[in-house]
Each structure stands twice: as C-alpha cells, then as structure tokens.
Amino acid sequence: MYKRDKGVLILRNSDGLGLEHGQSHMNRIGNISYEFGYSEDGIGLGYGQSPKTKAKKIGHGVKAGLCKNLYTVISKKKAVNPIKSKPTFLWILDHGHREATPGKCSPLLEEGKHIKTLTSERIDPLQTEPLPFQLPFPICTIKLLLDGDRWLNLTYESKCLLEQVVDDKKVVKGYKLLEYKVTKDIVDRIISRLSSESYHYHEVRDSEEYLKAHYNEKEENADINSRWIDANLYTKQQPIFISVHTNASGNGEWCKNPKTSGTGIEILYPSKKDFSCKKLKGSAKTNCEREEKEFYAQSFQLAKIFLNHAPNNWKKREIRTGSEAVLRLSRMPAIITENGFHDNIEDCKKLLDYKERDKIAQGHVNAMAEIEKNGFKKSS
Secondary structure (H helix, E strand, O other): OOOOOOOOOEEEEOOOEEOOOOOOOOOOOOOOOOOOOOOOOOOOOOOOOOOOOOOOHHEOOOEOOOOOOOOEEEEOOOOOOOOOOOOEEEEEEEEOOOOOOOOEEEOOEOOOEEEEEOOOOOOOOOOOOOOOOOOOOOEEEEEEEEEOOEEEEOOHHOOEEEEEEEEOOEEEEEEEEEEHHHHHHHHHHHHHHHHHOOOOOEEOOHHHHHHHOOOOOOOOHHHHHHHHHHHHHHHHHHHEEEEEEEEEOOOOOOOOOOOOOOOOEEEEEEEEEOOHHHHHHHHHHHHHHHHHHHHHHHHHHHHHHHHHHOOOOOEEEEEEEEEEEEHHHHHOEEEEEEEEEEOOHHHHHHHHHHHHHHHHHHHHHHHHHHHHHHHOOOOO
C-alpha cells in the first residue's frame, strides 16, 4: 500500500508539519514548513530516516496528492460528532473543476511583493546523483507575505496549487492560485477523514473517455455532465452530492478592500430539482414530483448545516440558490460549497495555508457527521 517506485512522500505529523532533512519523526522540532526526500523502496522519508519507517507506524493515512509522483501523508483527525452506528448515507464528492476546465484563478501574486522564491540547485548537499524522477515544481522555497514582515514558508503541497508566471526572459513574475487544484486538495483531505471514520463515499469520475464510452456525451459537456451522470448511478444507496468550489468576484483583479469585498464561505442549494416529471404520467409523475420536492427540502437543510460548520475564522456569508447542472439534475440532495475568494488577497493567503484547508475539510466532515447522526427533518 505504501510502496511507490520513484515516488515522493511528504511526512506530516499530527500538527501537519513536515520532517526536516536529517530528522526522524521522534526528534522533529520547531516550526518546520516543508521538506521532502525519497528512499530505495520508493517511500519518501526525511533524510537520515530509515526506509523501514512506514507512515503506518506514525499513525497516518496515505493519499495520492495533487502533484505528479507525489504522495501526501494526511493526518486523520476525528469528526466533532463521530457517528456511533453504521453510516447511513453515501457521500458523493466532487472537486468542481478539472485541468481541462480549471475554473477560477487568482490575480498575480507578485514576486517580491506578495511572494518570494528562493531557488536551490539540490535538495541536499550530499545528494550528488540526479533525482530518479521528474518533480512537477522547481526545487525551491516559496515564502508568502502574511502581513508586515511576517512570511509563511509554503509546504510542497501548497506550492503545487500555484501556477508560475514568467516573462519572455524566463524571469519569475509571480504565481496564480488555481481553483481546481485547491478544491482537489480539500476533497483529498475530506476523504482521508471519511476513511478514518468508515463513512461511505464516492469521488465522481469525470474523464471525457469515460463519458464517451458509456454515455456518448458531447466533448464540450464532459466536465459538467459526467459529474451528475456518475452520481446518479448510486441513487439506491441514499447518496448526498457535495461539490467543493472556491469563489471570485469576477473582475480579474485584487479587490480593493479585502475586509468589505467578497470574502468567506457560502453554500448553494438548488433553486429547483429538474427530473423532467412533466414527461411522465400517472403514478410515475406523482412519485417523480414527490422526489423533486423531498430532495429540494433536504438540500436546503444541508446548506444550513454546512454553513454552520464552516470554520469560525472565515466569514460565513449566506446560503443561496443556484441553477448549476449538478444541483438541478442530480437525483439526490445536493449542495455546492464555495470556500473563499480567489481575488481577495486575504482569502487567497488563507487558502495557501494547509492549516486553513484542513479547517475547511474538517468543517465539511463535521457537517456530514451531524447529518449521519440526526438525518433529515421530514418536510411538511
């Protein structure tokens, strides 16, 4: 399970901090931003650590990360209200966008103003041989300006959320934060926690090849349609659809006042469910309309519960209706969570901090735990 040829593993302790070169799990000290290594059996370790030290012994779960050839060890935190009985629902998880349709991106995080790149030739002074794999990002330290003279060293996985912007002379101008990478990271953290709690979950399939093979969908609709089509395969397992997104005000520039402009977390639920009931007759039509009404009411309850469990250090904006296909056409309760604004510099900085992404993921799991424990209230 833990073996991976030519792979990289970031080891994170219970507080999420990585192992520094030469450190073991037992003697880690201080505020360590990130470090990484690799070993003969393909399991990444801090330099000086034995390849036999498996992540399992440290009490962590292993989850495929965002970057190519990267495995991330994600701490398994418990839900606030862990369920005591067998899980009732199947949680359908969607991270909103894909590389082909990447969604939103932040304005430029300018080199020298918002961010600093400190490049290193090698991972370690003793490492003389070239690495046996291709890293998806330059070997460098990236520091993010928080405020005043406080800088945050980005973890390797946080760097993977960025797209580097260079000029004609290949000089780094800065970076942009990409929505599809942020939401995938959050969903991976949610799944890690659900696995540790033995919840039932399914991450939607989204490839164009899958659609063409099974549904003959048009290529331009692949990213949208594949998600609700795949979700609807599980209607007999009491599914609930959760689509994780990030937000933006829409003008492509940094908002002028981060405290009063678009900021925080909001939840969307369907303005209506559209199961084409009008095309049916008799009892089939009646059952279809009843299902539409029930799932709409449950989606409204979901939205309120998920907003209530959003992290307290984020502004809890509102719940509102949306007409997105995944909300209307999924035959189940469904919501979209919008987590922070890409064009708000303060929200952007928070999304680049793995601790904040952990809080967002934990908030989702806590909301799921409440639903598992109490179920839905019956609509009148």
